[in-house]
Amino acid sequence: MEGLRPFPALTGNGVQTPSTQNALWVFAREQSASECFDTARAIESAVGSDFRRVEEVSTFVFRGGHDLSGYEDGTENPKGQAAIDAAIIPDGPFQGSSFAAVQRWIHDLPRFQSLSPSERNNTIGRVLETNAEIVDAPLSAHIKRAAQESFDPAAFILRRSMPWSEGGEHGLLFLAFGESLDRYERVLARMVGQEDGVVDALFTFTRPVTGGYFWCPPQIGGRLDLSGLGL
Numbered sequence: 075m076e077g078l079r080p081f082p083a084l085t086g087n088g089v090q091t092p093s094t095q096n097a098l099w100v101f102a103r104e105q106s107a108s109e110c111f112d113t114a115r116a117i118e119s120a121v122g123s124d125f126r127r128v129e130e131v132s133t134f135v136f137r138g139g140h141d142l143s144g145y146e147d148g149t150e151n152p153k154g155q156a157a158i159d160a161a162i163i164p165d166g167p168f169q170g171s172s173f174a175a176v177q178r179w180i181h182d183l184p185r186f187q188s189l190s191p192s193e194r195n196n197t198i199g200r201v202l203e204t205n206a207e208i209v210d211a212p213l214s215a216h217i218k219r220a221a222q223e224s225f226d227p228a229a230f231i232l233r234r235s236m237p238w239s240e241g242g243e244h245g246l247l248f249l250a251f252g253e254s255l256d257r258y259e260r261v262l263a264r265m266v267g268q269e270d271g272v273v274d275a276l277f278t279f280t281r282p283v284t285g286g287y288f289w290c291p292p293q294i295g296g297r298l299d300l301s302g303l304g305l
């Protein structure tokens with residue numbers, strides 16, 4: 075379909091974003107792990123043997139919406155109508171649908187904790203205790219790399235990332251919705267240094283190990299509306 079493409083394996087200055095594109099992604103979003111389990115099993119059984127499960131990641135809310143590094147995540151997310159404008163296709167055959175970018179990142183928290191508090195703040199570009207933006211943070215600070223308004227056109231996306239922890243590893247399941255994948259991809263390209271050679275300081279303690287793009291159909295009456303695909 076128009077606008078959907080495989081996730082790009084980007085490289086820049088010693089860092090990379092692997093592409094592990096798969097066919098189907100299911101976001102089971104419930105109030106408890108128990109409900110999630112039931113929902114995931116029901117979907118798996120509805121999908122049947124046409125698909126093979128390649129990955130399942132259980133996520134959780136950490137300290138009310140923080141990344142495992144301790145920093146609040148989602149502060150600059152667009153809200154209300156701005157969130158809808160950023161995430162939902164407004165018209166045409168795919169009206170009401172969205173695109174998702176999903177990436178699993180693995181953190182090296184001992185490495186992050188070995189940095190001084192000010193180095194950690196400069197990695198993100200915000201102050202841990204207050205979440206205040208550091209206006210004169212280095213160019214490599216994550217919020218300088220990702221500043222949505224600094225792109226032309228602006229690259230607002232709706233992030234719904236969640237921490238995960240499993241088998242002794244942990245990190246962030248990055249998730250963003252956009253009315254096009256270009257918004258996300260322009261941010262990612264700048265993060266790996268493709269614009270100016272400056273790599274996002276996040277890469278000093280975390281790295282992506284998966285990457286996929288998906289089209290999210292709209293729902294009508296609680297059911298997926300696939301009419302845009304002629305189904």
Ligand code: HEM
Nearest residue numbers: 141145146147148149150179217220221222246261262280
């Ligand atoms: C492990 C990976 C990542 C971590 C831990 C992380 C964490 C954060 C944190 C703590 C903030 C500041 C608070 C906020 O506004 O939400 C932030 C902002 C942001 N991040 Fe990330 N992020 C990660 C990956 C990414 C990726 C892959 C993208 C997109 C390609 C991205 C896009 C953004 C954007 C657009 C903002 C808001 C920037 C602004 O306009 O101020 N992040 N992130």
